[in-house]
Amino acid sequence: MSLLTHYPPIDLRGAVVAVTGGARGIGRATAALFAARGAAVTIGDLDAVTVETTAKEIGSRGAVLDVTSRASIDDFLAAAGPVDILVNNAGIMPLGTFLDEPTNISAAQINVNFWGPIHGMQAALPGMIERGRGHIVNVASLAGKMPTPGGAVYCGTKHAVVGLSTSVRAEVAEHGVSVSTVMPSLVHTDLGSGASLPSALSLEPEDVARAIVDSVRHRRAEVVLPRWLGAAVDVTRVLPGAVVDTTLRVGGLRDRGLAANDSAERAEYRRRLAGQAQRS
Structure with missing residues (x-):
């Protein structure tokens, strides 16, 4: 049985799509691309003014959404309609040393980055299962596969999302519902402001949006971006810890997060x- 037979295809024309964290960055680019493909899109975000402006600009509906609240997620999805595709994109990324991070900052990351996808899937999956089809995309990060000095709790939440997604995927596959995890490297958004990586490792929001939309077609469990990094990450995971530590130190990766956090470009974020x- 082919993958596309197992997962009933979803025609983007007329598909009901909900995108969390949809007012800016990856969420906005994703919502805009789905709308351009003919989908009926609803975006949700904490920022009421920005979500309204974005919705008008991209031709979607918008709603104020707090992904840390199950009631807020329920209201958001009810307003969107019988959801065919849910993109759990909302996320935050504070930077700094683990021991210096305030407890409320750590809690906010766990509530948004991990509880957000939990709430979203718990709210959307029953209807998808009842209808016998649906697709969920959880936007994680390359940090969900490898160490991220200067963003330890963020890294932990993204590892958690990867494990959550693959486990839920296995539970719901028999019902014709798929779960994909998209894991981008550094993306040029507010979340990544002030940070820098070589251009070969950096992405634009539109790059991630295309991968999210394309996952509706192929339904792969995991998508690493840039795509060539997938194999490199797999190799890294079997290397001795000392080799990984040395690579992070020699490459200056241990200090990039701290440098980014102190940059003027990151002040508004x-x-x-x-x-x-x-x-929180």
Whole structure:
């Protein structure tokens, strides 16, 4: 039996799509691409003004959404309609040393980055299973596969999302519902502001959006971006710890997160994070 026979195909024309964290960055680019393909898109975001503006600009519906609240997720998906495709994209990435990170910042990451996908899947899956088809994309990160000095708790939440996604995928596959995890490297968004990697390792939001939309066709369990990094990550995971530690040190990767956090380009993002942390 082929993969596409096992997972009933979803025609993007007229498909009901919900995107969390949809007002900016990857979420906005993804929602815009789905809308351009003829889908009926609803975006959700904490920022009421930005979500309204984005919705008008890309031709979608918009709603204020707090992914840390199951009730808020329920309301959001009810407004979207019988969801064919859910993109759990909302996420935050504070940077800094693990021991210096305030407890409320750590809690905010766990609530948004991990509880967000949990709430989203718990709310969307029953209807998808009842209808016998559906697709969920959980946007994780390359940090879900490898160490991320300067972003330890963020890294932990993304590892958790990868494990959550593959486990739920195995549970719901027999019902015609698929779960894919998309794991990009550094993306040029507010979340990645101030950080820098070689151009071969960096992405634009539109790159990730194309991979998310394409996953509706192929339904792969995991998508690493850039694609060539998938094999490199697999090799890294079997290397001795000392080799990985040396690579991070020699490549200067251990210090990049701290340098990014202190940059002027990240000041506005840090301000928004502080406000969100007060909610945790």
